Amino acid sequence: VLTRRSVALIGLGNVGRSLLQVLRSQAPLVRERYGCEFRIVGAGDSGGAAVSQAGLDPAVALAAKARGASVASIAAGAFPGMSAVELVRRLPARTIVLESTPVDLRTGQPGLDVCREALGRELDVVLANKGPLALAYAELAALSDLGRAGAPALRFSACVGGALPTIHLGVRDLAGSRILRAEAVLNGTTQGILRMMEAGGSYAEALAEMQRRGLAETDPTLDVEGWDAANKVVILANAVLRQPTRLADVAVEGITRLTAEELRAATARGERVVLLCLAERAGDGYRLSVRPTALPLDHPLARMGGDEMGIVYYTDISGRLSMTTRETDPVPTAAAMLRDLIEIATS
Numbered sequence: 173v174l175t176r177r178s179v180a181l182i183g184l185g186n187v188g189r190s191l192l193q194v195l196r197s198q199a200p201l202v203r204e205r206y207g208c209e210f211r212i213v214g215a216g217d218s219g220g221a222a223v224s225q226a227g228l229d230p231a232v233a234l235a236a237k238a239r240g241a242s243v244a245s246i247a248a249g250a251f252p253g254m255s256a257v258e259l260v261r262r263l264p265a266r267t268i269v270l271e272s273t274p275v276d277l278r279t280g281q282p283g284l285d286v287c288r289e290a291l292g293r294e295l296d297v298v299l300a301n302k303g304p305l306a307l308a309y310a311e312l313a314a315l316s317d318l319g320r321a322g323a324p325a326l327r328f329s330a331c332v333g334g335a336l337p338t339i340h341l342g343v344r345d346l347a348g349s350r351i352l353r354a355e356a357v358l359n360g361t362t363q364g365i366l367r368m369m370e371a372g373g374s375y376a377e378a379l380a381e382m383q384r385r386g387l388a389e390t391d392p393t394l395d396v397e398g399w400d401a402a403n404k405v406v407i408l409a410n411a412v413l414r415q416p417t418r419l420a421d422v423a424v425e426g427i428t429r430l431t432a433e434e435l436r437a438a439t440a441r442g443e444r445v446v447l448l449c450l451a452e453r454a455g456d457g458y459r460l461s462v463r464p465t466a467l468p469l470d471h472p473l474a475r476m477g478g479d480e481m482g483i484v485y486y487t488d489i490s491g492r493l494s495m496t497t498r499e500t501d502p503v504p505t506a507a508a509m510l511r512d513l514i515e516i517a518t519s
C-alpha cells in the first residue's frame with residue numbers, strides 16, 4: 173500500500189535546496205523501502221510562496237533559486253510577498269511542514285509562528301531551524317506529540333548535529349540507562365575554523381570557507397560566539413536529559429578570543445582545543461556549558477577533523493557511547509529532515 177503525504181518547505185536556502193534535491197534523489201528508495209510518496213504542495217522563501225495541490229516540481233523550484241529568484245516567481249500558484257505563516261494557513265490538512273528558515277534568537281520568527289500555526293492546525297512539523305526550540309521548547313512540546321499522545325508530530329533531529337543522530341541515540345537507544353555526562357562538538361563552523369587555524373589559516377579565511385560550503389549560520393556570529401552550540405545544548409537538555417532548560421541556563425563562551433598560538437601550544441602539550449558542549453551532573457540535574465576546551469589527543473572528540481562533529485554519552489549501564497559524523501555540505505542535514513519525515517509518514 174502506498175502512503176501519499178503532502179509536504180511544504182519553508183526556507184529554500186542551503187538546507188531547503190538540499191532537501192529539494194534529496195526528496196528527488198531518494199524518492200525511488202523511499203517508495204520501495206517504506207511505501208511512501210511525498211508531494212510538495214507548498215514552498216516559501218523571503219520573497220513569498222508557491223502553492224499547488226497538484227504538486228510543485230522540485231527541479232522548477234531549484235531552478236528559480238539558482239537564478240536568485242523567489243519561489244513566488246514560479247508561474248502557477250505563486251504568491252509574491254506571502255508570509256510563511258500565511259502559507260501554513262493555506263496548506264491542505266495532513267501536510268507535513270518542513271521548516272529551515274534562519275535562526276533568530278530575539279524573536280524566534282518566522283519559525284516560531286510557523287510552528288504554532290502548523291501544530292495548532294494539527295499539521296506535523298519537521299525543523300532544521302533551532303530557534304523556535306531554543307526559545308520555546310516547553311510551549312512547542314505541549315502543542316505536539318512530545319507532550320500529548322495523539323497531537324501532531326514535532327521532530328527536529330536535524331537541529332542537533334546535522335545527520336548525527338544525537339537525539340535518537342539519547343532518547344531511543346539509551347532507554348533504561350542514566351546519562352551521567354554528555355560531551356559534544358555540535359557546531360561544524362567553529363570546528364572547521366579551529367582546525368584550519370591550527371594548520372596555519374587565518375580566522376577570516378577559515379570562516380569564509382565554511383560560509384562557501386553552506387555550513388555557517390546565516391548570521392555567523394551565532395556560530396563563533398557559541399550561540400548555535402548553546403541552542404543545541406538547550407534542545408538536547410530538554411529532549412534527552414529531560415531537564416527543562418532555557419538559553420539563559422547555559423554558560424556560553426565562543427571562539428572569537430582564541431589565537432592560533434594558543435591552538436598550537438595546545439597541540440605541543442598533546443591536546444586539541446574544541447568548542448565543547450558539556451552536560452555534567454550537578455546535584456539532581458545537569459550543569460550545562462559551551463566553551464573552548466583542551467582535550468587530550470586520544471579523546472574521541474579530539475581525534476576529529478575539521479569537517480566532523482561528534483558526541484560522547486557516558487552512561488550507568490550502556491557504557492560510553494561515542495559517535496561522529498563527517499559533513500562537508502548541508503546534504504546530511506537534509507537527510508536528517510528526510511528521516512524525520514519518513515518516521516512521521518510511517519507511524
Ligand SMILES: NC(=O)c1ccc[n+]([C@@H]2O[C@H](COP(=O)([O-])OP(=O)(O)OC[C@H]3O[C@@H](n4cnc5c(N)ncnc54)[C@H](OP(=O)(O)O)[C@@H]3O)[C@@H](O)[C@H]2O)c1
Pocket residue numbers: 182183184185186187188216217218219242255256272273274275281282300301302303330331334386387388389390501502505
Ligand atoms: N546550513 C547548515 O548546514 C545547517 C545545518 C543544520 C541546521 N541548519 C539550520 O537550518 C536553517 C537554514 O539554514 P540555511 O543554511 O539553509 O540558511 P540560508 O541559506 O540563509 O537559507 C534561509 C532560507 O530561509 C528563507 N527565509 C529567510 N527569512 C524568511 C522569512 N521571513 N520567511 C520565509 N522564508 C525566509 C530564505 O529566503 P531567500 O532564499 O529568499 O533568501 C532562505 O531561503 C537555519 O535555521 C540553520 O540553523 C543549517
